[in-house]
Amino acid sequence: MVDYRTQGQIAILEVNNPPVNALSIHVRKGLDDGISRAVRDPSVKAVIVIGKGRTFSSGADIKEFNKPQEGPRLTMVGKKLEESDKPVVAAIHGTCLGGGLEIALFCHYRIAVKSARVGFPEVLLGILPGAAGTQRLPRVTDVAVAMEMISTGKHVPAPKALEYGILDKIVQGDLLEEAVKFAKSVMGKPVQPCRLSDQPVKGADRLVQVFDAAMRQVKQRQRGFMAPVVCLKAVRSAAELPYNEGLLRENTLFTELMSSSQCAALRYAFFAERAAQRWQLPSGASAANTKPVPVKSTGVIGAGTMGQGIAICLLRVDYPVILVEQNQKLLDKGVEMIQLAFKDAVRRKLMTEDAMRHCMSNISPTVDMQQLANVDLVIEAVYENVALKQDIFRKLDVICKPSAVLCTNTSTISIDIIASATKRPGSVVGTHFFAPAHIMRLLENVYSKDTSAQAVATVMDLGKKIGKVSVLVKTCHGFVANRMFHHQGQEAALMLEEGALPEHIDKVMEDFGMSIGPMKVSDLSGVDIGWRIRHEVAKMEGVELTSQTRFFRGERYCTLPDKLYELGRLGRKTGKGWYRYEKPGGRVAMVDDEVTNLIKKHSAEMGIERRGISTQEIQERILYPAINEGFRILEEGVAAKPEDIDVIWWYGFSFPRYMGGPMFHASQVGLSKVYERICYYHQNFPYSSHWVPSDLLRKLASAPSPVPISQWMSYSQSKL
């Protein structure tokens, strides 16, 4: 785990714990033994700590977090490194994160290659750098920088870290050779000035202003999230207390965070996100055994909002894009909007002018679909209409080369239906982007009964390349995201006609932790989207939805969203939806009397006596139908595991990661309690099928003892 060797008068401690040199018990032990041996050996005059493989160290081993601490603690190992009278040099490449950076800060010197990154991402796991990081970072760099780094978890590139004083030197060429040269240059020099524990905190005279400003920012940007607040308090204590007392304070705060439910949720999230990448099809084909089709050229059909966003995603990572629209006017508009989005990115310094020009030169706009003949992958992004999409896929089947992967950005229509328009259903796959497509991180990839493993591998790989978090699901109407979200929308509308107002529902859900409430989400995505989907489904079933409709498909139906649509209140884009906005496309949601009156009038017309709806009821009626649907989705194999559903909710709907996602939240509340409340609502609202409790939920809720979320699927199979 730590290889010890000497090169002349230098001892080299090489951490060797693939894949990312996590500081597991054997690594801590190896470092502890290594430094003792180097100190004891009179022939050794300097020590180098370096990482083998792709990285210096990714920090403490997160898998050990739930277990009792064994072996030497990181702070004890660090103390030994610092107390050595022989200079200790950390030689950094790859990432130097968390406990890894703490080890480096215990060393007397830090050198790195230019591509290295350092950081304290602990906050993203709901904890703080608890091996003296909060006490030592503000002793090597300004306290404001330390507060920013520790409370955001951002990685800092080596050149910036050099500027901050975290690194002593950036080296070129072979890292070990450079480290040896560096160690020789400091050999024999006193190490005392390099022991951070003896240094004062930098910028301590500005502590109060810096702390107040950082705290304001954290509370505004990360509402409800404990760890950043506690991180700031810990760094503050570095400036207020002597080093050893600061360490004790850090330890107290660390222990508090480590035992919190937010930390448990974030640890779960860390592994869930990685597990989602390990996709597997029922055939057994998987990420591990399937190669993607090489993609060099792409096509996007539809230059509307979604098509523009998708094209931007592809252009940003250097894919040439053939952008197809049905007429020149729409095409020109689409290209203009793409250009505007890039200009905005330049203005916000997210890209250079040159990069923008390069991206724009990679678009080939056309109204001729035949131009797609040679693309490797095409994404259809026209509006949600079965006949239109089938028509496009029929044409693609004729036009595209046999190896092309044919993707559809449908958000609800079953991929089986779209693929059936082609003679190559194996090449057809869903790539469901979330609006705005160039900003939202989620890519819900959807396989049909015929989709080939290679097509799946290709879109999962594409997701990674364009910087998305991809989750693979099986086709059905609405897939995972919209199928679950749909019930929230339905239940929210029903609560509106019973007595709630949009701002009440949003406030409750925002207080719960959602970054924006469901009514604001509806305004953001567009009131017309839901309208189109509902009416498309009704049309397919030969039903006409009118303002008098009270039941649809045997279910209680609320016409309020349709009434909003008919008023042209389509959401943010029209400056009016469930709220009023300062302008079309505006962001500031204001309560609108017109909506309040519309809702009250609607209740009266329906003969419903409005009542006060409690916070608990709003929360449960928004969350539990989605959770119940999540269990059905698992039952049907639409999602392979609960973790996949939760990943979809963080990245698709900004569900607070520190609450773990709806399925994790259910596991925390207790499945028997969730089940009991769903049964209660089912009794009270018998005409809403989303309250019919899922079988899987019932089974898990009646288990003799709570089944951990990681075992839900195996437990349910064992009970079949």
Ligand SMILES: CC/C=C\C/C=C/C(=O)SCCNC(=O)CCNC(=O)[C@H](O)C(C)(C)COP(=O)(O)OP(=O)(O)OC[C@H]1O[C@@H](n2cnc3c(N)ncnc32)[C@H](O)[C@@H]1OP(=O)(O)O
């Ligand atoms: C007792 C505590 C005392 C002191 C406080 C110190 C606390 C800490 O140090 S907490 C840990 C802080 N570090 C992190 O949060 C870093 C987490 N890792 C990452 O951000 C990334 O993994 C990476 C940037 C280091 C590499 O990214 P990438 O190249 O994309 O690889 P993966 O993310 O897929 O990771 C590969 C593989 O390694 C596992 N892994 C990564 N980091 C850790 C870790 N710190 N502990 C345990 N395992 C880790 C990751 O799960 C992947 O494994 P699988 O392929 O099996 O999923």
